[in-house]
Amino acid sequence: MSRKDITQMRSQVGSESVRARFGDAASRRNFLKALGTAGIAGLAGCSGGGESYDGQEQTTASGGDDESTETETSSGGDSGSSTLRMSATQRFGTVDPAKGTDYTQVLALVNLYDPLVFPDTEGNLQGHLAEDWTVSDDNQTYTFTLREGATFHSGNPVTAEDVQFSAERFLDINQGYSSLLGNVLSKENVTVEDERTVSFTLDRVHSPFLATLVLLFVVDKQLVLDNAEDGDFGDRGDYGQSFLNDNDAGSGPYELAGFERQAQISFSRYADYWGSFKDGAYDNVVVQIITNDPTVRSLMKTGELDMSSQYQSEETYEALAAEDDIRVESVPTVTTFYFKINTQKAPTDDPAVREAMAYGFDYETARNEIAPGSLPAQGPLPTSFGVHNDDIVQPTYDPERARQILADAGYEEGDITVQNTYVKDYGLEEKMGLLFQQNMDEIGINVELNPQTWGTMTELATSVEGTPHINQVFYGPVYPSPDTVFYNQYHSEAASTWMSMEHLEDENVDALIDEARSTVDADTRAELYAEVQARIANQYPDLFIFVQSKKHAFADDVRGYTFRPSMSFDYWFPDFYQE
């Protein structure tokens, strides 16, 4: 999710669309016109193959009118329409709201769909499609009142029935993040009270429930059922899975305007959106998939790209910051960069070995030279969380001490060999690996560097034996609650995913996390969270290297990027505007 499979795909931008998009105003209008009408089917046909062709035409039929109207307006108007062109480092695997997990997929979903609640810049939940909600006295039933006047891109109004359908679809398909809800909610317990009221009754008290709802995107029941094909879900067919794989059925601020899975995805502003846009918000957004830094650099310099991804190399940011009309912004995030240590496999099953590693690593160099601008980490939870435990002792670089710990535990130089795995071709992680290898050599631990693709890493994570000793992973909240940091990484129930490559098994940690989940009182929960942080940190299941500062390069007229502490919610396009 926050750390990506850097695919080998090269971005291939058709020369014609480049000319259309980047040329003079007249040809830009032609391009938009093309987007609004038959062009979509053509573009999708290039990448999606035959199966997506039919579905794509249906999108055109349902959403095309608005788009062409908009295009007419802009070509008749004085200013023309504005387009934000940004880059991403990996493809958009799907735009199905029940399936998206990684940062590009969620980026698309956040803009195409609306959840009931939405995180603000502090991570507090604000009403979104839900205007208001109440929680029952036993803290198990949540009743939401929907906003009036919200409509899907098809023109259908957003009703309680759509919310119920979306929850059922999410739970039935059982992919993506559905287990977040599935653990505590069965679909019979989502009930429609009236057209604008829907309630969720949980199996037990679950304090992170509201926060996880940011990942329940509401789909247009009517449109989905109209486009459902034969499938495993009875009268609901395939639940519209093949349709939603590359079409949108949302009510979000932007509509899907074009989708070439391997190359680019484009969005156009939804004119009847219930919410507000910033003044000067973009009419269109195009996200191009560009995996190599030199391309990003040259496109930014020639003005053919307005915004870079967050995963450019430090050298790229430096080179771009030196340009007159480009600025690089850095924002602190709540994503931590971990060296996840396999705690169940020799020799790293020995806490002494893990402790020695923690004291043998040069955090300062990592932070200042390899990831400048990043913040110090202190334990598993980023310090910006209100419930962070400030008493945790964060190890510092002390090779003497590290050597002593190993000697005390009876190890001699050369006894220990560990494997360090990271994402192949990702410069920052390669540098981290080389630094770690050098540092460990100083304290007598032999490190083998073993770069893999992100896909392979996620596969290795599924078994204790397969998981390498050290795994470099970025992990940040996928919903705005500290629970996401503890449960997904350290609870033994959540073991064997890339998020939990520590394979930590500690009953006390499990019990504390469970207790926090079923505790409603915020102060008690904070105490439990503080304790679980200390328990985790004391076992050295990770090297907590740093808390990431996200960097993007922007063309000077691009404004409005706003950080939100939940994955990809900071790419909410209505925030962005052209100065």
Place this chain on the structure above:
Amino acid sequence: MSAESASVLDRVVSAERRELWQRSWKRFTSRPMSVVGLGIIVAIVLLAVFAPVVAPYPEHAGKFTDFSNTLQPPSLDHPLGTDHVGRDVLSRILFGYRLSLMLVAVVLGFGVPVGVLLGLVAGYYGGWTETIIMRATDTALALPPLVMALAITSALEPTLTNAMIAIAALWWTWHARLVQSIVASERSEEYVQAAKLAGASTPHILFREILPNTLSPILVKVTLDAGFVILIGAGLSFIGVGVQPPQPGLGTMVSQGTSYLPDSWWVSVFSGLAIFVLVMGFNMLGDGLRDLFDVEVNR
């Protein structure tokens, strides 16, 4: 035949041989291209063998980083600049040559003897033996070495050893073909018939009579092959197979350097040039040898 007359004969033969060698050497040296090629290869082999002594920073080929000194342009301290973790590019190129040359030695050291042996047997016996060996060769020829190496290294571990095995496992095919075609025509030559009549054993005929007559084309092929093997090795390490960090693979260096183009051009450009010079050296030498032996055959 008395011992004395035998030794006289030997002397005549060896005098003739010496003269032949002298003439060949003269002809070889009369071509500046081939001399330059030989010079390049000798120089690079020496540099690679003595890399720990001649490299300005031998420790930079191993577990070393210096983040205060990254991507420095060429200077007196670092004649070819430094890379993205502050390592001296020149030192890493010299150690990178070791890996490239080792790959050549292993692949050709295994592939050539096997190929030659199979070619000799197939060409000499003909019939079913030939059919079996040559069809197996054709089959193996259908697999591109680069693809085979990718397949093997992704099935096993992407280590240098596995990459070497993969390439070596396919490299014998061309040599088997080459030798088989020569032997097939040589076996009916009079000198082979004479040896047979004199009662010479099959191994003697194969290795003492026929093999020497196939040596020159093999030598030319080996020299030209060396360049190909280096390129395949560089190609593999460019895509991240075969060289594990922090080992300095020339292809890996080119590939990593591309992230820092065009501002920090020296990493990619110099390691690319290093591959170019070595392959060029082998090709120039190979061409020289081929011309040399062609003339020999024509006379």
